[in-house]
Amino acid sequence: MALTHKQIQAAKPQDKDYKLFDEKGLYLLVKRSGGKYWRMKYRFNDKEKLLSIGVYPEITLAKARTVLNTSRALLSDGVDPQAHKQAAKATSKRNAENSFQAIALEWFASHMKDKAETHRVRAKRMLEVDLFPVIGSKSIQEITAPMLLMALRKTELRGAAQTAQRAKQLAGQVFRYAIATGRADRDPTPDLKGALAPTTTKHYSALTEPKDVGHLLVAIDSFKGTHTVKAALQLSALFFCRPGEIRHLKWSDMNHDEQRIEITASKTHQQHIIPLSKQALKILEELHPITGRSEYIFPSARGMSRCMSENALRVALRTMGYDNETMTPHGFRAMARTLLDEVLGFRVEWIEQQLAHAVKDANGRAYNRTKHLKQRTDMMQRWSDYLDQLKAQALAGNVITANFRKIK
Incomplete structure (x- = not known):
């Protein structure tokens, strides 16, 4: 006689394990511990075998009978249900590992x-x-x-x-x-290709007009926040490296003998040199008594053991009146790229290499870190001097258009 839900629910543990039979080899094994396990007894190749189906009530009577019917169909096709279950389990595991x-x-x-x-x-x-x-x-x-x-x-x-x-x-x-x-x-x-909606590339906002740059530099010098953030803004303008590279600069990156900073560019993972102008050296010398106890040149305001937060410079620019649509920390790079080329007239490959872009030579090889280093050192000093001129003119209220182009 087939089992019923009431019989299964009423089955209580006894001194020994016992079985409640359903039909066609399906039965429920009731353990002394109280667990109830579905089993299917069958013969394959003249050998009696046992298939574990699952635990009641997770596996209901209806589901156990579905597994029974599926397994009997496999038997009629000459397939061992137990071997089929093991193969399916192995496939599932393999799929999970290769998901x-x-x-x-x-x-x-x-x-x-x-x-x-x-x-x-x-x-x-x-x-x-x-x-x-x-x-x-x-x-x-x-x-x-x-x-x-x-x-x-x-x-x-x-x-x-x-x-x-x-x-x-x-x-x-x-x-x-x-x-x-x-x-x-x-x-x-x-x-x-072509299946997704096209996007418009959004460039980082940057100031590229000399007059606007002059006013920005004056605002930075007048910044009322911490000396560390102020110095980071000043050196962002002088170094024009990526904001993350600025934040992660360490005192150990400085080569005092050669008056330069040596880092690994975050995007290209190539060695990169930042020549230090007189202005940059002065800022670093004034900052060292404040942050020199930290490994970072610009440590976090919350602790000297980590670098400045990602939003510190962005928030500082906002407090000075520069929102994301006007000027961003990344915008110092576009500012330098434009003015070094269009106003000061330096060679594009020197500028690109100082930006730590992946510049290649005529043979398609990446320039090494010291390529054009003498010229780039001169360029970085000229850039610092030019920014001082823009700042002085902004303070005088007389920013003029002058010929600052480099004589080649």
């Missing part, structure tokens, strides 16, 4: 460890928010372009079209890593 999420996290650990902190955080967030919820659990081998597009469409729908484009690029890096490690055959991201 997009597992491989993406493996790629992240090996390829992002030397990247800037802000870049790592941004990439991790794109994985967790834009990609994992839709394709994270899927085997990377089975992910198609439409599946990936479904994930990216969700990002677009929340108004983040540029993030969707970046997430596509990030997914492409994961797929190419999977191909290189033998866990995928192809990268579906090229198939999505």
Whole structure:
């Protein structure tokens, strides 16, 4: 006689394990401990075997009977249900190990460890928010372009079209890593060319008119915040390196004998030299008694053991009246790039190399860090002198257009 829900619920543990039979080999094993386990007894190749189906009440009577019928169908096709279950479990485990999420996290650990902190955080967030919820659990081998597009469409729908484009690029890096490690055959991201909404590149706001730059420099010198933030703003204008590089500068990066700072550029990971002008040296000398106890030239206001926060310079500019649409910490780079070229007339390759861009020579090789160092050292001093001139003219209320171009 077939089991009923009432019989199963009423079954109590006894001194010994006992069985409640249903039909066609299905029974419920009631343990002395009180656990109730579904089992299926069957014969395969003239041998009696036992299939574990699951635990009641997680596996209901109806579900146990469904598994029973599926297993009997396998038997009729000459397939051992137990072997089929083990194979399915192995496949599930393999798929979990080769899931997009597992491989993406493996790629992240090996390829992002030397990247800037802000870049790592941004990439991790794109994985967790834009990609994992839709394709994270899927085997990377089975992910198609439409599946990936479904994930990216969700990002677009929340108004983040540029993030969707970046997430596509990030997914492409994961797929190419999977191909290189033998866990995928192809990268579906090229198939999505033109499928996402186009985005307009937004450049960092920057002041590039000499008169405006002069007023900015006067505002920085009049800044009422901490001396550390004020010095960071002053050196941002003189060094025009990336904001993250400014914040992470260490006193040990200074080569006092050569009067320069030697760092690794955060974006290109190449060795980079910043020649120190007389003005920059003076700022650093005045700052050392204040922050010299820290390894960082610009330590955090919350503790000398870490560098200045990411938003410190942006907030300082805002307090001086410069919002994100007018001037940003990154804007010092565009400011220098424009004025060094268009006003002072320095060679573009010198400027690009001092910006720590990946400049290449005629043979396609990256310039080494000391390429044109003498010329760049002269350029950095001329740049500091020019900024002093703009500041003096702003203070005098008489910023004029003059010929500051370098005589070649």
